[in-house]
Amino acid sequence: MSGSQGHTSSGRKSFSVLSNPEFLAEGSAISDFEHPDRVLIGGEDPSAIEALAAIYGHWVPTERILRTNLWSSELSKLTANAFLAQRISSINSIAALCEATGTDVQEVARAIGTGFGAAASRKTSSTWCLSAATSSCTR
Numbered sequence: 001m002s003g004s005q006g007h008t009s010s011g012r013k014s015f016s017v018l019s020n021p022e023f024l025a026e027g028s029a030i031s032d033f034e035h036p037d038r039v040l041i042g043g044e045d046p047s048a049i050e051a052l053a054a055i056y057g058h059w060v061p062t063e064r065i066l067r068t069n070l071w072s073s074e075l076s077k078l079t080a081n082a083f084l085a086q087r088i089s090s091i092n093s094i095a096a097l098c099e100a101t102g103t104d105v106q107e108v109a110r111a112i113g114t115g116f117g118a119a120a121s122r123k124t125s126s127t128w129c130l131s132a133a134t135s136s137c138t139r
Helices: 029-034 046-054 069-100 105-112
Strands: 003-008 013-019 041-042 065-068
Touching: 003 029, 013 046, 013 065, 013 069, 046 065, 065 069, 069 105
Parallel strands: 041 065
Antiparallel strands: 003 013, 013 041
C-alpha cells in the first residue's frame, strides 16, 4: 500500500491510503513492471487514485489501469494468488498423470486449450517444473 500526502484548507497535512498490489513473476519482474498486463489501484480517495494512475499512465495504456476500492484491490491480489496456486496444482497433477500413462503433456495442453506455457513460464518458488521440451515433471 502507498500513501498520498497533501494539505487541507487549514494547512494541516492529509494523506490517503492506496492499495497497489504487484503482479510480477519471479525472473521477469522488471519486464513485468515495464509491460504489465494490468495495474490495480484501490482506494477511497479518487484524486489520490488518479494521481497514481497518472504516474503509471506514462508507460501503461489507460485501459490496463484498473481502479477499485481499497478492499477490492487487496482481495483481487489474494484471489489471483489462490488461482495461480490452483493452476500450478492442476498442472502438476496432469503432468504426473501424463508421465504415468506415457501421454504427451504438451498435446494434452493444446487439446484442452489452456496451453500451459503461460503458467510454465511463471515458475514460482513452489516445487514444480513443466518443461516445454518434455512431458516430465520433476520435483
